[in-house]
Amino acid sequence: MFPTPIQKRSPAAQIAYQSMLPLALLLWLLPLLAVMAFSARPDADFTTGNYWGWPSSFEGVANYTLVFTSEMPRYLLNSFLITIPTVIGTIALSCMTGFALGIYRFRGNILIFFMFIAGNFVPFQILMVPVRDLTIDLNLYDTRAGLILFHIAFQTGFCTLFMRNFIRQLPFPLIEAARVEGVAEWRIFVYVVLPLMKPAIAALSVLVFTFIWNDYFWAIVLTQGPDTQPVTAGITSFNSQFRAAYHLMSAGSIVAALPPVAMFFLMQRHFIAGLTLGAVK
Known part of the structure; x- marks a missing residue:
């Protein structure tokens, strides 16, 4: 009636669970990680379309300073x-x-x-x-x-x-x-x-x-x-x-x-x- 605890499942099921859990956590945190990465990018990256590439520079301190000012x-x-x-x-x-x-x-x-x-x-x-x-x-x-x-x-x-x-x-x-x-x-x-x-x-x-x-x-x-x-x-x-x-x-x-x-x-x-x-x- 109730699901079997993962500790009582087969070794293959436990390995699959342990390998999929970090992936599920990463997918869940991906939007937040993207926002955190965007907050450290310079404005020039967005005007040139460099959304997901390596940042041209790291402007996290400057961005947060502008936010608080x-x-x-x-x-x-x-x-x-x-x-x-x-x-x-x-x-x-x-x-x-x-x-x-x-x-x-x-x-x-x-x-x-x-x-x-x-x-x-x-x-x-x-x-x-x-x-x-x-x-x-x-x-x-x-x-x-x-x-x-x-x-x-x-x-x-x-x-x-x-x-x-x-x-x-x-x-x-x-x-x-x-x-x-x-x-x-x-x-x-x-x-x-x-x-x-x-x-x-x-x-x-x-x-x-x-x-x-x-x-x-x-x-x-x-x-x-x-x-x-x-x-x-x-x-x-x-x-x-x-x-x-x-x-x-x-x-x-x-x-x-x-x-x-x-x-x-x-x-x-x-x-x-x-x-x-x-x-x-």
Whole structure:
């Protein structure tokens, strides 16, 4: 029923596995390696069509210096000012909604939970026009607050699904014991349930941080200009009217990818614990 572990397969299968794994890893990393190589090439290589040949010179330091002396620091700051409040707002709302839907039994519980789930299946591209018009009507267009509010609204559905299922796996006798002692419901949530949700909060924080940081679609739909645009949209500012500065865009992409990678490695232990907790008894 289950696949045979590679350690129990034939020697030929093990050799094939060990030889194909580095090749698969190389193919997976090839786009990233290409971007890293492009970030060290001079602009002349792109104008002459020398994309994959040996670089005429190595200009990595000059390219990254140009990136940091441009508007890139402002775009990075915008990304942090958008992503961090979004993560905090989304996690806070999903913890409360997950607690309400996972602990309490009331009429319409399943219907409300279904609405949270159904929102995840709506293609977000079809929301482009109404969301943009709504932000214009509320004077939130081309503001960081408008982008933050939209991301919180859109990510809360998935996070509520995650939190509700996580909370339902917690030992309910703890909550009953607190109620017998006369503890208020909000104190049960803050002092009993919330500490047990730390692995799930850490896992969701990494996921939401990555989702929002890497968002490009809504960044170009709801914002414009260096005052509000995050780094994913700001990278395109290196393009001019008639040509694209691929060396600077590649260097900017590497810089933009560093914060979520650092976030994952800092939270790796909690992230894995949050995803695997409850998988086995």
